[in-house]
Amino acid sequence: MATQLPTTDIRVGADLIRRRKGGTPIVCLTAYTYPIARLLDPHVDLLLVGDSVAMVVHGHETTLGASLEMMIAHGQAVMRGSARACVVVDMPARSYEGSAVQALASARRIVGETGCQAVKLEGGVDMARQIAAIVAADIPVMGHIGLQPQSVKKDGGYKIKGRTDETVAALIADALAVEKAGAFSVVIEGTIETVAADITRRIAIPTIGIGASDYCDGQILVVDDMVGLTVDRVPKFVKQYADLRSVITHAAERYASEVRDRVFPGPAHVFSKTNGGDDA
Template identity: 80%
Template sequence: MDSPSTDTRISPELIRQAKGGTPIVCLTAYTYPVARLLDSHVDLLLVGDSVAMVLHGHATTLGASLEMMIAHGQAVMRGSTRACVVVDLPAGSYEDSVPQAVASARRLVDETGCQAVKLEGGVAIARQIAAIVEAGIPVMGHIGLLPQSVEKDGGYKIKGRTDENVADLFADALAVEDAGAFSLVIEGTIEHVAADITRRVSIPTIGIGASADCDGQVLVIDDMVGLTVDRVPKFVKEYADLRHVISHAAELYASEVRSRRFPGPAHVFSAANRSDA
């Protein structure tokens, strides 16, 4: 998208207005230093509940809590001045009732200062989305493959393979749009179905394992820079290989420590050198 100057934060409304224009650039971020590095390059930073897997070692995103999302949302906000920051509502924080959803969203925004929250689901949570929007909190939707539902679905299953499922996806997308969401993530969905949904809805779609025809794209930052140590999803393109860079750096450091080559004279303080600080 055509972004404002670097001293102006991108709002959810600007994201909404990017529908059909220059694709929206989105990456996940979970920490202050990564947010600082990404902020000038992206339109949207997503503090995803994938943090439970990426940084905390859980098997699924179900390990995320509201407290975890708040802590990482605060860190990302400290490192960001330009990108629109969206924080995930974790599983168990919004599904039970409309009041629960509004209270959780309000707590996320109040304690992090983020610009919006994200919920997974369509028709089933349309009332929650509408109520959060009514409370003055922008909402990003999320349909298709829903990581918070993998246990119920029996694993990570690509969506849009049957006519019935395609009909459900369109119903979900329209429900999210009608409820007032400003954008919509489409994950793990057959390419032409994601493209058709993008053409059908008036809000921008953000693809992940979906279609190049979506209005934007998002990847998990650790996947994108080659930090993922386990299986990398098919839809990921690795733009760097930090796994081997970090491993090699640790190998060199260990070798120099064991051989007493580190620390050297440049890395210790000398009483004779008053310029040491």
Template identity: 80%
Template structure:
């Protein structure tokens, strides 16, 4: 059963996002937890519960470690923590590729159990049938073309797209297929800037860039990358707006020093015989 979300009618819908094509840029960030969703909700138009959660929070090497159950659990948390943003949940690898029927069943489960506004599917021409089936079932779908993290093993690594004429032509075929299938918007990832800009002008639905172009209709980053929590390599396309690595490490160091010196807990952090509140 979907969680009870208060003020659900105040949320941005997938259709509202679709109508933002060519307008004020669409602000998107990933979110995986209740507290982060609460902090981001006032500032963004769209929160993506990305399958990057498998890497960011669960320590997997790729997004292939995400499961349907994992995505649903984090989607529920983000829905509880937000009230305004359009929430989109990634469909993880293995939950939609086999058939249109599988894709619809997985998408329906995600929406029913989280209450989210849309799902996201990676792939272009090869996934157009799945996108069309999900959309026909009344579930809004965000597409994803360019660099596809779920295909990283098949592609032999994270390879930037749009560097050959053949690949550019394939990207345009993917864009047309996703749009024709009924997606309300599309993420363009890891694609040569000029090609991503051309794709944005070519498409009638909003494009959301990540490692793409400032001309895209919106932008998205992984929240942990953006606030400086990523402990491994930070991608080139990321701008760090904060350095929480240092903040957290410094706080932990100060705490450890105070525990070892027995200066924490102090009088203000313990309970007396009177009726102190926790």
């Protein structure tokens, strides 16, 4: 078992996120690695170690490729790179759905081996018992309703939620169930804007939107999507704030050209008796 990583006193916790309901919007991004966590930490309130790591880092077709061990390893890396943001780690598929006992065991393992401030799981009414059990053990839980990537096979794809009266009623019931079970906040994904706005008004915990509504109490994006690193299809709701694909491609082209032309390494990048000390 990995060594537990300590939290810090200055870190934003779940209670502080809960108190932001209706206030300044909560800024959230995903992070999966130490260097990205270090870069994002000064600018965000919450870092989510999302199970999207299975897709954007490990190349799986869906988030179902994430394992508990994978989430813990990336959670540890993000905790090492973060000093102040609230770090939340996703509970991957098959780690909590079976029972409240299973969910609590998985949540305890994630928090114990990463030192993160909270866990996140998908589901509403159907996962209320799991959320309540984890919260009762003093582990903060972030909910996730609307489009649930772990249910992509069951739903037959990534389907936008809230288009019919029946699905709207189900979404509201899910939000109320997550709140009643004790979650400190809830992600609303891929949901019709007016429905997400209505849910935000109805519940007393912060809503974090992704493909939802600007009326949500905060917003989250997958960092690779946001900085233009995603190599496959980018969801409609993503705004790209940079184009790192082009930057990296150009750098790789220059490097390849200089290696083949024997331009790199040059005199400044090799060691001799007269240039540089003992350190690389």
